[in-house]
Amino acid sequence: MKQKLLALAAAVSLIAGVTVQAADTVKIGLMAPLTGSWASEGQGMKKIVELLAEQQNAKGGVLGKQIEVITEDDGGDPRTASLAAQRLTTKGVAAVVGTYGSSVTEASQAIYDEAKIPQIANGSTAIRLTEKGFKHFFRTAPRDDEQGRMAAQTIGKLGFKKVAILHDSTSYAKGLADESNALLKKKGTEVVFFDALTPGERDYTTILTKLKGANPDVVLFTGYFPEAGLLLRQKKDMNWKVPFIGGDATNNADLVKIAGKEAAEGYYFLSPPQPQDLDTADAKAFLDGYQKKYNELPPSIWAVLAGDGFKVMVAGIAGAKSTDSGKIADYLHKDFKGYSGLSGAISFDAKGDREGEVYRVYKVDGEGKFVLQKL
Structure with missing residues (x-):
């Protein structure tokens, strides 16, 4: 009996310790294609989100706690994505950033919505993603x-x-x-x-x-x-x-x-505008910091839009004054207007779509550079 009581006490202590430890940070999930044919996008997403988390933590984090980024690889594949989403729902995340491909995001939407976890996609532009009535789904990318x-x-x-x-x-x-x-x-x-x-x-x-x-x-x-x-x-x-x-x-x-x-x-x-064509002071300061840390520019605007997703979720948690997922989603739908993101002003309509015109036309020049066109 004594051994059973000791074991029970140890288990209770362990559970309590995990709860306290979990409460010490605010967890934000990142789902990205770290492997597969879209790996360059996923790796860029990871670098940007980790840098922004580092910068935010240096300013005190959010709600007086440090932010912890929990990353899962979706492999750019719908089957892998559903497993990655299921894993993230068990890790105490307040919100999820990602992912890149529309069909991959589609495989995760219902999982996050059922778990009542806000998800903000960065490269998923398919129209039908926001026609399903998922309250917890948002995107920083425009629609097709x-x-x-x-x-x-x-x-x-x-x-x-x-x-x-x-x-x-x-x-x-x-x-x-x-x-x-x-x-x-x-x-x-x-x-x-x-x-x-x-x-x-x-x-x-x-x-x-x-x-x-x-x-x-x-x-x-x-x-x-x-x-x-x-x-x-x-x-x-x-x-x-x-x-x-x-x-x-x-x-x-x-x-x-x-x-x-x-x-x-x-x-x-x-x-949407290439990273080098982002012209706000915040965007330029961020790109300078990214280049200093990684000795390169982000691979594309989609990785930057993952960064905007992270910033939006941090602002949502701060604005809702809570890590309660329902409160975060409500705040983003009702009170989140004209936020100054890396890619410009960000607001969402009732479906979770980004408002405003974002697209530009680019042409590849003889040096392989992407040049903004004025048509």
Whole structure:
């Protein structure tokens, strides 16, 4: 009996110790593709969030406590993402930042909503993500219908009359392709090709040959940067000089590494502002700090938008004066207006979508740099 009592006392002491320890910090989860084809995005997200947490902790943290970032790798895969989300729901996080891909975010949404944990995605632009009525879901990224309008507008301004649309069947790419297709046809632009490739393949000459046969003035590719880079490289190998325009998921420095500078030159893409084009004092100070710590700039704006997600959640906890998830979500929906983020002013509508126009047009120059266009 004495041994049982001692064991029970030890267990109670351990549980109490864990509770006290958990109460010593405010935990914010980060779900990111640290491995897989989008690893450069995920690693950038992790670096930014950790740097911002370090800076916030130096200022006293939030609610008088230090912030602890709990990171899970979603691998850029919906199946891995659901497991990562389930793990984060068991670790006492007050909120979750991430993730990058729309289909990956979609696999985690219901899990966080059921656990009543606010989630703020950074690269997930698919329209349907905020059409489900999840109270705890937000995003710092804009929606694809806004991007679709920008794509149709840009194609018109550049004078292209015949458009081929290529997607990869993911939630993001298919949604953007459908939206752009409808808007282009409404404007009277001829869509001469609409089909999908299979992401992750190494040879796209077959689909490129089909595209070439449709004789478009321009190809709108709505998939991600690894495939875009291969398409540009293999298009050059075919000596096919038709211009390509990409969606915001092609905004990554690895696009040029995969394609090569010569093949990437002239490529257009739509995106929120590049990190180097962020012009607020806060953004410039942050980028200086990031470069000093990591000796590089962030890989893309999507990693910066994860940083904005972290800042939003910290502001939400401070504004709600609580780590209660319901109170944080209520505060972000009702009282969080015009917050000065790294990427500009941030507010949310009733669905959790970011308000305001964010997209810009970029073109890759001969040095492989992404240059902001004024069309």
